[in-house]
Amino acid sequence: MSLLQDNFGRKFPYIRMSITDVCNFKCGYCLPNGYQVDKSDNRKFLHLDEIKRLAMVFSKLGVSKIRITGGEPTVRKDFFEIIKILKEAGIKKVSITTNGYHLDKKAQMLVDSGLNGINISIDSLDRNTFKSITGHDRLPEILKGIQILQDLNFENIKVNAVLLNNINASEKDFNSWREFIKINKVDFRFIELMQTGDNLDYFRKYHISSKIFKEYLDKNNWIYQTLGKDAGPSLNYINPDYKGKFGIIAPYSKDFCKSCNRLRITSKGDLRLCLFGNTGISIRHLLQKDDQIEELQDLILGQMKFKKESHYLELGETGLTKNLSTTGG
Ligand code: SAM
Ligand code: SF4
Secondary structure (H helix, E strand, O other): OOOOEOOOOOEEOEEEOOOOOHHHHHOOOOOOOOOOOOOOOOOOOOHHHHHHHHHHHHOOOOOOEEEEOOOHHHHOOOOHHHHHHHHHHOOOEEEEEEEEEEEHHHHHHHHOOOOOEEEEEEOOOOOHHHHHHOOOHHHHHHHHHHHHHEEEEOEEEEEEEEEOOOOOOHHHHHHHHHHHHHHOEEEEEEEEOOOOOOOOHHHHHOOOOOHHHHHHHHHOOOOEEOOOOOOOOOOOOOOOOOEEEEEEOOOOOOOOHHOOEEEEEEOOOOEEEEOOOOOOEOHHHHHHHHHHHHHHHHHHHHHHHHOOOOHHHHOOOOOOOOOOOOOOO
């Protein structure tokens, strides 16, 4: 039972933890020029001891799930060690969000690590389109990795794509995903493109409402699946003839923030109450010694009253978020 609760009655059993800003891809909406070192900020990314203390505090506060993200989390040399540490600290479900780089080679190790879920970002099943969005011709190795994970009976596989007008949002694109989840036990979700501090031109050019995908699902008789109150903001659709499911993550929709169930930790140890907005404080100074844990717990609990009702993204407010590589999307 999560002790983390805000003034609007929302509970937070779930943390997204970015462990690095570094990424080896160059997605047009996120890091179009690849990762660049921020010379104004010489803080290092959270190290293992700090991550361990964070996990211990959150576990005490009733957090049951941590998603490791980035940047690209798998570029860290101690990536598998981090999964282990989170589990040892009592976090029941540890999952990751990854761009799938070398997934074919890492699949077995991921399964062996005790990981509970994986979200893989694939913006298109067309090899050339994938390459033009990410800057890398790596679709085949990612798809092979997904196959290996399924062969190893890994259960919780999700694939996310950012919906991009005139790039991957046609009926043909939707049909290709339909064929994919017919035979793969994978939940596929389109995420609506979000405006960040860095991507305004890209956003104006490629943003399209996820209604277009919803209409496609309605037209093809997909059934909306009602989930529990704490299920998070994805709208899910099922069809008995398919192994996988479809989903929509629509951050601009009216009630999106009502189902918010997560807090965020940036790669350099800031607590963020929302992906967007200006509410974030550094908690790193309280991650240095084991005897600071109670003080840290109180600080985090005290922050809950500052969580706002909405991200106000529809007003174009992107707050501190220059791109999603620091907060992990
Ligand atoms: N590198 C990993 C990956 O790509 O899966 C993890 C970090 S990435 C920031 C997490 C997710 O955020 C990805 O699914 C990515 O497509 C999504 N994302 C990044 N920028 C976005 C934006 N401006 N709008 C919507 N989704 C975005
Ligand atoms: Fe890297 Fe993920 Fe951003 Fe793409 S979305 S540039 S893979 S951090």
